[in-house]
Amino acid sequence: MKHTYHIEGMTCSGCEAKVKKDLSTVENITDVEVSKEDKKAKITMSKHVELNVLQESIGGKDSKYQISLPNSHSKEEVTPNSCCSTDKKEQYSHQHNHQPGKYYCPMHCEGDKVYDKPGDCLVCGMDLVPMKPTDSEEDKTYEKLWHKMKIVLLFSIPVFIISMSDMITNNPLYNVMSLEKWNWVQFVLTIPVVFYACWMFFERAWKSIINWNLNMFTLIGIGTGVAFVFSVFGMLFPHVFPEQFKTADGTVHLYFEATAVVLTLVLLGQLLEAKAHSRTSGAIKELLKLAPTDATVVIDGEEKKISIHDIKKGDIIRVKPGEKVPVDGTITEGNSTIDESMITGEPIPVDKKEEDEVKSGTINGTKSFLMVAEKVGSETLLSQIVQMVSDASRSRAPIQNLVDKIAKYFVPIVVVISVITFIIWWQFGPNPKLVYAFVNAIAVLIIACPCALGLATPMSVMVGVGKGAKSGVLIKNAEAIEKMDKIDVLITDKTGTLTEGKPSVEKIVVKKGDENEVLGKIASLNQSSEHPLATAIVTFAKSKDVTFSKVESFESVTGKGVKGSINQEVILLGNKKLLEQEEIKEFSAIEEQVILEQKQGKTVSYIAIGKKVVGYITITDAIKKTSFDAIQELRRQGVAVIMLTGDNENTAKAVASELNLTDFKASCLPQDKLEYIKKLQEQGKIVAMAGDGINDAPALAQADIGIAMGTGTDVAIESAKITLVKGDLQGIVKAKNLSHAVMKNIKQNLFFAFIYNSIGIPIAAGVLFPVFGLLLSPMIAALAMSFSSVSVIANALRLRTIKI
Structure with a gap:
């Protein structure tokens, strides 16, 4: 059972964590979800826990944290006065409402926190992802990035060509104007790339440093930012730089092309990631598409089309051939075959007749039928599935905690490695030493971006849940x-x-009294019970057209049976434990027959009237x-x-x-x-x-x-x-x-991310240069970094095709 409480006094993530930890220690509490933003705690209990016990666990009545019942009860809140008195269907359905317009960070920087509007995560700067993805939302995100990509390509390609032309003997561009002027052209072309299309990366880098949540954007921002500032400074004040940084013409070696191209490749990675991310959330979108938009309601014999949002419990609905079942309910007239593959995974249509249940989103076959609406809105199975898939897709696996600990130290370590790389090349590298030191230090920063590491777990979880x-x-x-x-x-x-869970009465054996009369009494007794065995007995009695009687003092004895009174005569129906509890000992005459039935896998219940066993009833369940x-x-x-x-x-x-x-x-x-x-x-x-x-x-x-x-x-x-x-x-x-399969996929992703960085960082630092004379330029480092993230996503997407 799950209840929602209101909590005052939480002001930070530390408060949130403490309240969650303290509540989790209370006996009979199995799960706790706490949100300081909503001031709520959703607590799952195996047995009801009183409010004062909860308050004591978080510091008592004088604590800064005060827990109370919700002030108002919406569909999302259930007053936890008593787990016995609360309607269980309402208790379940309140947690499965849709949350339109909610967004979350794919990196889970703040756990399960959600945002009301799209944008960037306040901690790491990543694009927020919709909890209920729609084609329009994802198309909008992709289009926005694609628009920026076109701008970037328009300006970065010329920068790249100008820079690379320097490798041509007798560079023809210098016939047009001098290198100094071409440097100014590169500067002007790089400005839209840095300050318009890719400025978001620098904003994210700044946020990550301010919040000390160092991530891929920290490294991107530092690397490209330093390259750009260095280039601007070198262009404006070349005289302050040592000769090692200068060309034969006296100009400083600039890195506008490294800045522009690296940012272009990072943006390309984001673009491909957005496209891939929309594919990972395809399961939720497909489930949402299953829901029909309208239904045919029968009112006073006339059919009327209405929105499914206007359907009420008890409405009679006609489902025509080929239509989707609009809500959960029971067939009241007619029969058909229903395609339930979208919610069960089984391709074979299921035959349905009167009194059979049908579920929303399933597809009717070739016949028309009438049904009564029993679960509408968020109570329907389809709504619950969508909500459960959405919640699970953005939840964190315990293995992610290990990844988070590693990532916490990873970025500072990379920065240190970058500084060490600069120092070693400056002191021991070939001329121009400072140029080599600068370029390799930037390459280390860029290739080490931990995006692949951050995506490894959540992407696999999202695809697997779908x-x-x-x-x-x-x-x-x-x-x-x-x-x-x-x-x-x-x-x-x-x-x-x-x-099967569909028991049926095989026979009733009565040693004393009239069989139909005894059957009528035990069927009357079972009318008050919801147990499947009770339903089987009542159905059997109705088929025999027996007389039902009024039952008083009905009691369901857990794990033993039922008891009650008819005309002041005590009636018992249950197992041997129930007879022993009621101190009835004389049943040896029929016990051997009962045991023979039981050895055949059948369920047998003793029948006792007025403290005497009069027979038994045999029930089979295939x-x-x-x-x-x-x-x-x-x-x-x-x-x-x-x-x-x-x-x-x-x-x-x-x-x-x-x-x-x-x-x-x-x-x-x-x-x-x-x-x-x-x-x-x-x-x-x-x-x-x-x-x-x-x-x-x-x-x-x-x-x-x-x-x-x-x-x-x-x-x-x-x-x-x-x-x-x-x-x-x-x-x-x-x-x-x-x-x-999911855990194997996660481990593959993590292995790939770790191995990639383990190999990539030393190469970027220049370990191959002394032997092979190979160096990794910042542009190649950026391409490799983008490829690593896309590879992780592509590997996660493979889960969509596995056979389970």
């Missing part, structure tokens, strides 16, 4: 990707996870066809698969044997599952838990990775880090394969 969404695997954050790759134990529930193959594949990958079920020992053993599970444990209450996972974690195991019911929520929250079946309850989904839209165990195999 790939998962297309395959029906919804990943809540990047941490889940990293941990999923490391799991060595999978804990799974039985009903709805290994089995094992999913894909469960066996999925379990074998996971075991092949070294993952132990253990079933924890509330069902009895005999039924559990039969299912475990059929599926060749590693181990199983029967008669588990919710707290038993929780404790079992804790014990495994104490042994050093990385545990994933797959479940679909409310009783699975605590275990899902405790596990290192909670995996919810999309066919299950909202509470289970909210407690999990990964949701399988189709509710199929094969989805776990997909999630495992995807996480492995």
